[in-house]
Amino acid sequence: NAGVTQTPKFQVLKTGQSMTLQCAQDMNHNSMYWYRQDPGMGLRLIYYSASEGTTDKGEVPNGYNVSRLNKREFSLRLESAAPSQTSVYFCASSERGESLNIQYFGAGTRLSVL
Amino acid sequence: AQSVTQPDIHITVSEGASLELRCNYSYGATPYLFWYVQSPGQGLQLLLKYFSGDTLVQGIKGFEAEFKRSQSSFNLRKPSVHWSDAAEYFCAVGALYNQGGKLIFGQGTELSVKP
Numbered sequence: 066n067a068g069v070t071q072t073p074k075f076q077v078l079k080t081g082q083s084m085t086l087q088c089a090q091d092m093n094h095n096s097m098y099w100y101r102q103d104p105g106m107g108l109r110l111i112y113y114s115a116s117e118g119t120t121d122k123g124e125v126p127n128g129y130n131v132s133r134l135n136k137r138e139f140s141l142r143l144e145s146a147a148p149s150q151t152s153v154y155f156c157a158s159s160e161r162g163e164s165l166n167i168q169y170f171g172a173g174t175r176l177s178v179l
Numbered sequence: 180a181q182s183v184t185q186p187d188i189h190i191t192v193s194e195g196a197s198l199e200l201r202c203n204y205s206y207g208a209t210p211y212l213f214w215y216v217q218s219p220g221q222g223l224q225l226l227l228k229y230f231s232g233d234t235l236v237q238g239i240k241g242f243e244a245e246f247k248r249s250q251s252s253f254n255l256r257k258p259s260v261h262w263s264d265a266a267e268y269f270c271a272v273g274a275l276y277n278q279g280g281k282l283i284f285g286q287g288t289e290l291s292v293k294p
């Protein structure tokens with residue numbers, strides 16, 4: 066019962082470094098999402114993929130890129146990390162890109178940018 | 180614009196006491212409403228959801244929530260809190276159609292439980 070798997074769990078970067086956060090789901094879901102969680106701000110959507118082959122910007126996309134590699138995998142890339150990107154990143158998936166579908170979350174990636 | 184407000188950032192209750200966490204939403208249509216719980220160092224787990232029908236919904240771990248359209252509220256309740264309920268709780272609303280089913284979250288309420 067893996068559900069949504071995120072790697073790595075923790076990461077420390079220096080300003081300007083790049084990295085890719087990986088996310089995979091084994092529930093045959095069509096839609097996938099990337100959120101960031103900051104204290105006092107809840108979760109904010111970075112990018113989402115309503116279906117394989119499509120991606121769209123969310124509320125806070127600047128500084129990020131995404132790739133929907135296949136139906137299972139949705140990666141988030143930081144090309145040039147900045148301290149403002151220090152956050153906890155969550156990947157989620159749902160059966161379809163509709164509001165009435167439940168989203169299932171991974172355990173998160175805790176990223177620090179120094 | 181759609182938004183969700185959780186007025187209480189941090190609440191402390193005694194074990195065995197009742198609990199109510201507040202959630203207000205701003206929405207332009209019939210809302211799909213959710214409560215999620217996040218234990219320390221973990222991801223988010225769905226507690227309950229409201230889509231339509233009975234305005235009092237039951238969830239896991241003994242939680243319930245009541246949808247009140249007139250007050251634009253979806254408050255979470257539990258009659259008797261257990262120490263294991265200490266966590267952060269998020270209220271969320273599903274975005275309007277054609278937005279990929281994304282969720283709009285409140286700021287979260289951190290719950291502490293006193294022995």
